[in-house]
Amino acid sequence: xxxxxxxxxxxxxxxxxxxxxxxxxxxxxxxxxxxxxxxxxxxxxxxxxxxxxxxxxxxxxxxxxxxxxxxxxxxxxxxxxxxxxxxxxxxxxxxxxxxxxxxxxxxxxxxxxxxxxxxxxxxxxxxxxxxxxxxxxxxxxxxxxxxxxxxxxxxxxxxxxxxxxxxxxxxxxxxxxxxxxxxxxxxxxxxxxxxxxxxxxxxxxxxxxxxxxxxxxxxxxxxxxxxxxxxxxxxxxxxxxxxxxxxxxxxxxxxxxxxxxxxxxxxxxxxxxxxxxxxxxxxxxxxxxxxxxxxxxxxxxxxxxxxxxxxxxxxxxxxxxx
Amino acid sequence: xxxxxxxxxxxxxxxxxxxxxxxxxxxxxxxxxxxxxxxxxxxxxxxxxxxxxxxxxxxxxxxxxxxxxxxxxxxxxxxxxxxxxxxxxxxxxxxxxxxxxxxxxxxxxxxxxxxxxxxxxxxxxxxxxxxxxxxxxxxxxxxxxxxxxxxxxxxxxxxxxxxxxxxxxxxxxxxxxxxxxxxxxxxxxxxxxxxxxxxxxxxxxxxxxxxxxxxxxxxxxxxxxxxxxxxxxxxxxxxxxxxxxxxxxxxxxxxxxxxxxxxxxxxxxxxxxxxxxxxxxxxxxxxxxxxxxxxxxxxxxxxxxxxxxxxxxxxxxxxxxxxxxxxxx
Numbered sequence: 287x288x289x290x291x292x293x294x295x296x297x298x299x300x301x302x303x304x305x306x307x308x309x310x311x312x313x314x315x316x317x318x319x320x321x322x323x324x325x326x327x328x329x330x331x332x333x334x335x336x337x338x339x340x341x342x343x344x345x346x347x348x349x350x351x352x353x354x355x356x357x358x359x360x361x362x363x364x365x366x367x368x369x370x371x372x373x374x375x376x377x378x379x380x381x382x383x384x385x386x387x388x389x390x391x392x393x394x395x396x397x398x399x400x401x402x403x404x405x406x407x408x409x410x411x412x413x414x415x416x417x418x419x420x421x422x423x424x425x426x427x428x429x430x431x432x433x434x435x436x437x438x439x440x441x442x443x444x445x446x447x448x449x450x451x452x453x454x455x456x457x458x459x460x461x462x463x464x465x466x467x468x469x470x471x472x473x474x475x476x477x478x479x480x481x482x483x484x485x486x487x488x489x490x491x492x493x494x495x496x497x498x499x500x501x502x503x504x505x506x507x508x509x510x511x512x513x514x515x516x517x518x519x520x521x522x523x524x525x526x527x528x529x530x531x532x533x534x535x536x537x538x539x540x541x542x543x544x545x546x547x548x549x550x551x552x553x554x555x556x557x558x559x560x561x562x563x564x565x566x567x568x569x570x571x572x573x574x575x576x577x578x579x580x581x582x583x584x585x586x587x588x589x590x591x592x593x594x595x596x597x598x599x600x601x602x603x604x605x606x607x608x
Numbered sequence: 609x610x611x612x613x614x615x616x617x618x619x620x621x622x623x624x625x626x627x628x629x630x631x632x633x634x635x636x637x638x639x640x641x642x643x644x645x646x647x648x649x650x651x652x653x654x655x656x657x658x659x660x661x662x663x664x665x666x667x668x669x670x671x672x673x674x675x676x677x678x679x680x681x682x683x684x685x686x687x688x689x690x691x692x693x694x695x696x697x698x699x700x701x702x703x704x705x706x707x708x709x710x711x712x713x714x715x716x717x718x719x720x721x722x723x724x725x726x727x728x729x730x731x732x733x734x735x736x737x738x739x740x741x742x743x744x745x746x747x748x749x750x751x752x753x754x755x756x757x758x759x760x761x762x763x764x765x766x767x768x769x770x771x772x773x774x775x776x777x778x779x780x781x782x783x784x785x786x787x788x789x790x791x792x793x794x795x796x797x798x799x800x801x802x803x804x805x806x807x808x809x810x811x812x813x814x815x816x817x818x819x820x821x822x823x824x825x826x827x828x829x830x831x832x833x834x835x836x837x838x839x840x841x842x843x844x845x846x847x848x849x850x851x852x853x854x855x856x857x858x859x860x861x862x863x864x865x866x867x868x869x870x871x872x873x874x875x876x877x878x879x880x881x882x883x884x885x886x887x888x889x890x891x892x893x894x895x896x897x898x899x900x901x902x903x904x905x906x907x908x909x910x911x912x913x914x915x916x917x918x919x920x921x922x923x924x925x926x927x928x929x930x931x932x933x934x935x936x937x
Contacts, residue, residue, distance in 0.1 A: 323801055447890055475664035475828065503874065505873065505876050511878075533879075548806075548831040548834065553835055557810065559806040559810055564771075
């Protein structure tokens, strides 16, 4: 993504959801995108697949979203549709609402397999028994013990963890080269979350998919990501490999976010709190949008917007302190 | 516990009848199916103490919050507050005690009436407690709003004009306005962002100290529960499986479920990625909980006895017990 800017026209005014995002997902990596609610992380994920309803969403001139060599920002809607489920797939937060309640799990996975064939140049459609085998294979891949039985179930008959597994099976069946996972474990319990995270890691190596993993949970990021991008008020404020970011966070926002989490190893210490709250996306503060909450604020921060710059090898930050 | 407990819960049970028994089942003398939301929960909370209750969704945490305050009547069991047995009190007596035992709910949107102004929301417990003097009410509301960090002009505004963190402060102000001695906090920060959660947690810690509150802090987030609580109880499928002082629970988790739960918490440190802490399966259905130890179908150490007999509480450290057959094996 290069200089991606996206706005929503609303009755209250223009919501500046993405304000110049530069982001790269490399092959075979998990890029964690972390930020608090309203920072634009979901919109960013949706914009890769052209899924933001337009209008009101409007991608501004100069935004480039390159997938392989194609600029998605310039593609016609039906060309983007061709990419969905073949080149790029998406998993959403709430497995219950993203599955269709009136079709069985098997039917829904089969649909994604059929679509992949329709959209590829391959003209011979596989037989339905071949598709069935692939459905079962996909379910086995997500460690569902009894795929034949689960394939005949409807979504409401499965637990949250099982539904999310089925969603992942559906996405993986289309063998995407990029998977966008928007808070895929947020609705799940921790023991189930740890199962799903592990599963996603395993699958990634198996079918060689890159993952853009969107979450508000730094703990989840620490578990799964190779690299991390921190988002604040529609911009990336810091980007680094996962160890570098957690060991040596450079942006005051990242530092504040990390310090605000209660840690089991430091229970007697009072957690630090960031003052204030997330800024309004209609009227974001001028200059660096974090400046009203920043304890290191300088005059310059109020008027000029810092660029995302590489300050150490592989570690970028948008802050005048560096 | 040395001092007299402020609140004690003894063998609290809450069952819900679900569905309808089929004609055949009725003929066979079977009654309705029963959902076991809470099965024999017992604990004390001492003065100034915070007891944390942690467990996954559906384990009965929220049912516990509601039944211990008799917001829903328990199926059986006792709740004592100071010298009074709440479960035996007639309604009007119970009502008189309500100002002393308050609750903060999880969702700061649905727990505040969107058509009431903040001053009326916060004043409602006072009105319910028959405080008639308007000046007294106004002063109390103003004082408590200040205490939770809201400005005075918040009074005349409506809930939707506030952010999530501020709304939760309104909920906390409402719970504290009568000067309660005991507070139940049911996932008070799980709807909030990390930086806002930290603000609310620190506020709650300060208020607990200032107002000498005893409380029960319920959450699915282990880090948050540990941060807030002196003691912790771990719930699984409607039962407490382990309880003890926070530090002891962390250094010596003794029930396999507690161990799993602790191991499943993502560390905020990529260098500590877990290699191998795998638990399989999911929580059992509360309609037909497993026999014996309810964790046995998922437990990596389960042996024959686990499916046959309910494990007893075994003391593993001072004030720290766990209910697991491994400990008596």
